[in-house]
Amino acid sequence: MATIDAYLGLDLGTQGLKALAITDDGRVLWRTRVAYPTQYLHEGWEEQSPGDWQDAVNQVLAHAASLPYKWRALGISGQMHTTVMCNGEGQALRNAILWSDRRSDQVVNDVKKKFGVDYLRSLVGNVPLTNFSLMHLLWVRQYESERYREIRHVAIAKDWIRWWLTGEWNIDPTDASGTYLLDVENRTWSTDLARDLEVDLSWWGSLRNSHEWGGVLIRGPEKLRGLPVVVGAGDQAASAVGTGLSTGELGLSLGSSGVLFWLINPFSIPKNNSVHVFCHALNGMWHWMTVTQSAATAYKWMQEQFYPNSTYQDVDADVARVALGAEGVIFWPYLSGERSPILEPKAWSGFVGLTASHGRQVLARAVMEGVTFSLKHCWDAMNSEETIVPQQIVLTGGGSKSSIWNQIVADVLNMPIMIITDDGAAAGAAWLARCAFENEWTQYPRHVVSEVVPQARNVRQYREIYDQYRDIVSHLEPLWAYL
Incomplete structure (x- = not known):
């Protein structure tokens, strides 16, 4: 053999x-x-x-x-x-x-x-x-x-x-x-x-x-x-290498942080100063990037508090009983300060709308929605002039193991999603080694898990809740320096 x-x-x-x-x-x-x-x-x-x-x-x-x-x-x-x-x-x-x-x-x-x-x-x-x-x-x-x-x-x-x-x-x-x-x-x-x-x-x-x-x-x-x-x-x-990301696709990682990644060539500095511009792994390419500090980190915090020793599938089964909007509970995910588009290391996290009638499944859904609202806030900063029109979102990271969260992302960002196996950066590192050894560059053959499309009714409902989220965050900003 x-x-x-x-x-x-x-x-x-x-x-x-x-x-x-x-x-x-x-x-x-x-x-x-x-x-x-x-x-x-x-x-x-x-x-x-x-x-x-x-x-x-x-x-x-x-x-x-x-x-x-x-x-x-x-x-x-x-x-x-x-x-x-x-x-x-x-x-x-x-x-x-x-x-x-x-x-x-x-x-x-x-x-x-x-x-x-x-x-x-x-x-x-x-x-x-x-x-x-x-x-x-x-x-x-x-x-x-x-x-x-x-x-x-x-x-x-x-x-x-x-x-x-x-x-x-x-x-x-x-x-x-x-x-x-x-x-x-x-x-x-x-x-x-x-x-x-x-x-x-x-x-x-x-x-x-x-x-x-x-x-x-x-x-x-x-x-x-x-x-x-x-x-x-x-x-x-x-991770962009390991998901086979191409120009015209929006990369989204639901890892410890939540990252939006957009390949560019030629080089340009984004007008919104909360958007980063970094070199890509391929010569002649750069990327714009926005980062919400706590994505899967916020999920992990929620899981440890309310669902210890549970899987994404266990949490999904419980959250499936809660309607879109988490019964009016809104979460903002600044557990480690915030990086994009709010440049505030003193920012902190919390819930609003919480009452004694709400159980853990409501808070779990609110966390998923809140992280996604923060990613939408990042997207608004990256695409402030509405000149970027992605073909689709290429989604990876530990959070992508939640089918409910994947649908929330599609609905809030109003884009179709292709979910890739959670090999991301490790696969990209191995592929860079392979290309160096073979002395040739080829696109990594991505491994697609599933695809999700936004639901029009959900998109409309989330648009209203997202506006509420933005309003809450704007009123919180003056408090972060004092509490």
């Missing part, structure tokens, strides 16, 4: 490590997932231990080595912005600061006040936010100065794991876009901003394309030693 050639993809996500193996034609051979914890040390602080990532990767590589495949190459993706600061030996000097961490709010305000948003956008294309790695770094410089003086390397999550596996320091343009130090249009470092903020660009390693080689495995099982490792891409760009 012939040995099957396989490519390994790793996605170092917020809630855990996903891994899969694919064949040369994109068929999935094997999947696994290893969870690791997030540490919430203070209000707004979110960290993870790089040692937990190492343990998860070791577990996956040991499993992969036991499989009867001929491994050809490895690709890595991971949570964007999450920042690891290291000494000269590559050892992490502290826990990684997550993309969702909000402690650098005052640092962001100071940077905006000193340089002005227009000047900053002219250099890197985006407005500074607490999510960006540079703001994590500046916070450490201000509040952990002794530790800052020890820094010799800084890496995004996937790049630190790749260094640990290969001994090579690299970063690709997709993750470099999320540092807030990249001239996104020209796909090169902004030396002007680095000079203005006195940041050493050499700490980030070599800037290399996502499909280029980033080293070979020098750790892990003997069977895998010497395996070539592609540089890889941040999770959203890798």
